[in-house]
Amino acid sequence: xxxxxxxxxxxxxxxxxxxxxxxxxxxxxxxxxxxxxxxxxxxxxxxxxxxxxxxxxxxxxxxxxxxxxxxxxxxxxxxxxxxxxxxxxxxxxxxxxxxxxxxxxxxxxxxxxxxxxxxxxxxxxxxxxxxxxxxxxxxxxxxxxxxx
Numbered sequence: 001x002x003x004x005x006x007x008x009x010x011x012x013x014x015x016x017x018x019x020x021x022x023x024x025x026x027x028x029x030x031x032x033x034x035x036x037x038x039x040x041x042x043x044x045x046x047x048x049x050x051x052x053x054x055x056x057x058x059x060x061x062x063x064x065x066x067x068x069x070x071x072x073x074x075x076x077x078x079x080x081x082x083x084x085x086x087x088x089x090x091x092x093x094x095x096x097x098x099x100x101x102x103x104x105x106x107x108x109x110x111x112x113x114x115x116x117x118x119x120x121x122x123x124x125x126x127x128x129x130x131x132x133x134x135x136x137x138x139x140x141x142x143x144x145x146x147x148x
Contacts, residue, residue: 005125008118009063013055015111016070019077020048022100022107029099036090040080047073064122071115078108 024045032038051070058066081104084094096102 005060005063005118005121008067008114008121009055012067012070012111012115012118013052015107015114016048016052016055016074018107019074019104019111020045020052022104023048023077026100034092037092040090044073044077048077060122060125064119067115067118067122071112071119074108074111074115078105078112081105081108 023041027038027041027045031041048070051066051073054066055063055070080089081094081101083089084092085096085101087093094101096105
């Protein structure tokens with residue numbers, strides 16, 4: 001499972017780094033002048049870059065949390081873009097015809113999926129590790145019952 005986990009880590013990191021690059025470039029190209037949206041683009045750039053690095057550097061015990069944070073950021077960013085194509089968001093309305101809008105959606109969607117798979121793989125691996133908290137055995141239909 002280590003190979004799959006590292007592949008997902010690397011893919012998630014590359015996708016988040018790409019999200020950071022796209023939003024950083026758009027911020028430099030003029031989005032920085034838009035009230036509220038400009039600072040949000042800069043925040044998205046910084047958070048995506050930090051989470052991309054964290055995916056590669058975090059210990060395995062914290063990996064699911066970092067991957068979940070990355071998935072939430074990517075999904076939230078995509079949601080914000082889609083919402084802003086329908087209604088003005090902080091007074092700004094976006095179009096999917098805008099530069100890199102579709103690229104951004106593809107990157108954010110892919111990052112969300114990859115990182116959620118990483119969360120699932122990490123959680124499954126964690127349950128199978130010897131140092132994981134043991135779970136009480138479940139009582140099936142034929143299990144003996146004790147009365148107290």
